[in-house]
Amino acid sequence: MTVRPPTLREKRRYVLARVLPGGMTVDPKELYFAVAEAVTSLWGDDLASRVHPAVLAIENGCAFIRCRRGTERELALALSTVTSCAGQKIALRTIATSGTMESLRARLQETARGAPGALPAGTGISVGGKDVEVIFCESQKIDVVEKGFKNAARFFLTTQDLEDK
Amino acid sequence: MTITDLGLRPYPVGDSSIRRMALEARGLGYDSLVAVGVPPGDYYGVAVREGIIIAGMPAKDAAAKAKRAADGRLVMVRAGDNGFNRAMIGVRGVHLLCGIEYAHRHAFDHVIAKMAADNTVAVDISLAPLILRRGPARQKALDRYRDILMLSRKFSFPLTLSTHADSVLSMRSVREVSGLAATIGFDLDEIEQALAFAGSRHAGSTPVREVP
Known part of the structure; x- marks a missing residue:
């Protein structure tokens, strides 16, 4: 299979979303199912196929979610309707949208979580x-x-x- | 303009303390909150005002309860049938009719819309059904809200946007609330007015009055 030249490839955008509650381990595959269901139920199959969401990674409690360029708003709104993942209550807070994952990683460093709390887990x-x-x-x-x-x-x-x- | 989220139900009804909700609300872009069953105050720079939801009682009792509600509290009445809503809209002290998505389609008609405009009683558009429900239940809520929006544009009664969150996980940012309202059909001015209504009512309920 030949690789398409860059000019013929579809343009994508990457959305950075914080996964709440903090400290919870979320399986990217399960999160993908939750996001895909949210996009489909809110916008229908037609628009969902245009958004084409995909969960690429979860790093530092934040999910990197990919969509087609021009559908970021639809994806962000659908993310706000995600309320559970694999039976656990969650919420996704959209932080930023960018054309590359690298810039989102840089953004993630900038908006790093606050100082660690005084009480360690298990106290x-x-x-x-x-x-x-x-x-x-x-x-x-x-x-x-x-x-x-x-x-x-x-x-x-x-x-x-x-x-x- | 004070951007306010309405109908929050913190601990013990929900799983989050009012302070935690205020802290979250600050990060989500809100200036103030109206929460049920908590004392008013200022938490982490977010003004919290007490609200009361009147539900599950006959119109006579509901009217008496609304009149008894102390000053400074936002009085919300859960919508019922047409007669109940018509009675409650005319009661002095009622600020808001909520839960309209659960009521029958004919429970809010053009007569009540005119009364709501005359008495400046708002109708609450809760985004919880859009966030939590799926399929026909969400479609029904969207349909009801579009009907209310059409009546609001014709009769000029105020609307409010709220999340009715019982947890920090159910709270949504101002941007998300605006986006979901836009899917109902709200334009930008309507969204701003709906988010600012509770704040403006609070400012208007201060004891200082201009005497001609």
Whole structure:
């Protein structure tokens, strides 16, 4: 198979999206299924075939998602309707769009996550009389789960919430 | 212009504290929030105002509750049938009719639209059905919203845009909210007015009045 010359190749754009909640491991293939379903359900098969989304990589909690040039807006809107991936609740926050992954990586360095939080993951604390375990802490944000329960739901707090309790 | 997200339900209804929601809202481009069941205050530079949602009661009780609501709170009434909505639109103290996507198609007609315009009662366009639902359920919500938008353009009653988030994962940025509103058919001016409505109502409810 001969490779097409650059002028005949389709133009693409790359969207950088942060995966929430932080610290969660997401399989790129599962995320692709979630994104493809979101694009198809929002825009239909016709436009979905034009957007042609693909999840290329997940690095530092951010997903690199590819689409055809001119369909970035449609992809970004569809990303806002992604609410779960492989049965887990997630959200995708679009950070930037670019023509190359390299520039997105540079952007990712610029908008690096905040300072690590004071509480490392696994720390046991008490909130409102309940024993909880920190599973993610970054800057002022703290995600906790209740101890002793399998598949316990995640709670989203701040450092100030812990000081008050 | 104060950009406000409405109808947030923080812990214990949801899984996020109001502080965490305010912190997230700041990053998403909001200036203020209206949350249910939390004291008003300023968290991380985001003004949080208390809201009250009146739902699941007869019109008489709902009207009494709306009148009893303290000043400064945004009073939202969940839409019911045509008679209920007509009664609630005329009640002093009701700011907003929400949950219109769950109501019957004829529950909000041109008569109620005219009353809403006369009383400056807004109709809330919740983006939660667009984000969370799929297939016919989302199509039905889109259809209802387009009908409401058409009536709003004809009778000039205010609209609001909200996420009704119960978690930081359900919150969406101003850009995403604008984009989803554009899929309904909102133009840029309408989006700005809808996002600013709650803030303007708050500013208008201050005790200082100009006396001629």
